[in-house]
Amino acid sequence: MANPTAAMLVIGDEILSGRTRDANMHYLASELTKHGIDLKEVRIVSDEASAIETAVKALSEAHDNVFTSGGIGPTHDDITADCIARAFDTPIDVREDARALLQARYDKSGQELNEARLRMARIPDGAELIENPVSIAPGFTIQNVHVMAGVPSVFQAMVASVLPGLTGGSPLLSQTLRVERGEGDIAGPLSALADDFSDLSIGSYPYQVNGVFGSNVVVRGTDGALIDAAVTRLAKELDL
């Protein structure tokens, strides 16, 4: 049976402008792979309402799970929750359980739960809250979309809250063979290997270091013994 699929939507002007590098994609990809959920697509869009809405709709229809990161804080550019509500044609307002979480947090630190902070309690109707042990303000799940924060420590905590509740599949296993030879020299054996092991995915990822070309050949699948057999055959054929 095929594994469940997932997509990720990163809301991130700051990545598109080149100011910062995304830190959450790599983390989510690794966690999903361990959990047996196949991450099929990632989209990074700007902080524009129409771009977020269009992407959420498309990804929610095409995949079993969608994970979003970013845009759920208290400032004017945090528009993700409202966009998701519109994408699902659902009302959104401050929800009492989310407000209570925030009230307790700010009471404890002697800060005011002002109007800006209260925006973080805006949750679309019918959503479930995602726990945030780091900074309390919750994420939420609506239908198959998990809406999470962009700050990496918070994002990771939310992924840890969500993942155990999702249907996983067989963890994807892989072995890598580093071949210090041009891809053109190994393409024939690789292609034959891919034909003979059609249950495995065989990828060749070229590199260049100090003018020397080589390739990392990655064999992926859910059957460890089969991966062993494929890698052993390739190593023998290439005299490695």
Place this chain on the structure above:
Amino acid sequence: MANPTAAMLVIGDEILSGRTRDANMHYLASELTKHGIDLKEVRIVSDEASAIETAVKALSEAHDNVFTSGGIGPTHDDITADCIARAFDTPIDVREDARALLQARYDKSGQELNEARLRMARIPDGAELIENPVSIAPGFTIQNVHVMAGVPSVFQAMVASVLPGLTGGSPLLSQTLRVERGEGDIAGPLSALADDFSDLSIGSYPYQVNGVFGSNVVVRGTDGALIDAAVTRLAKELDL
């Protein structure tokens, strides 16, 4: 006048599985920002023909320029060129000028231009070659899509070949103000600032270091003096 827009398509199973981190997105984002082209969207898809074709079509229709990375080498999993040809309903075959480039390269290094390597000379009809001073095998431009290699040194060389020929706009400038205060405390002034400086984009990117929450406020636009004025006002309002 609005700047030209761009999208990037990364063909990358190895990124979606969490095995590697993408290195090209950050580079392209920075170069486009300097050149006055607004990167609006990035998609990362797996090495599946239908995923690549669908994404190329959608991005080519929605943006002025599309840049792809990955999947143009000699191995069986290098299917980008054929997918792009299908996306534009254009024939593809080995092209003589591309073959000549490869023949000269492999003659020089005493290697054989075998069937696998000859795949790198497959170019869709009507495309223009993109020069590759690093490893010779060319990329190509068809309509508004620039098809480039995934190896970072080659990708960067190809970006350098392509960018001077593209219509640029006003370089996007930015200033960052680091505020060691929770976003909830600065949301009000930020929102008022965004209202008063509607030609600028004002983003708040929260961070958490050792339990302390703060935010990098980034003011972006094409008018440096206007950015100065906005940042100066904000710093004053926040007593920084």
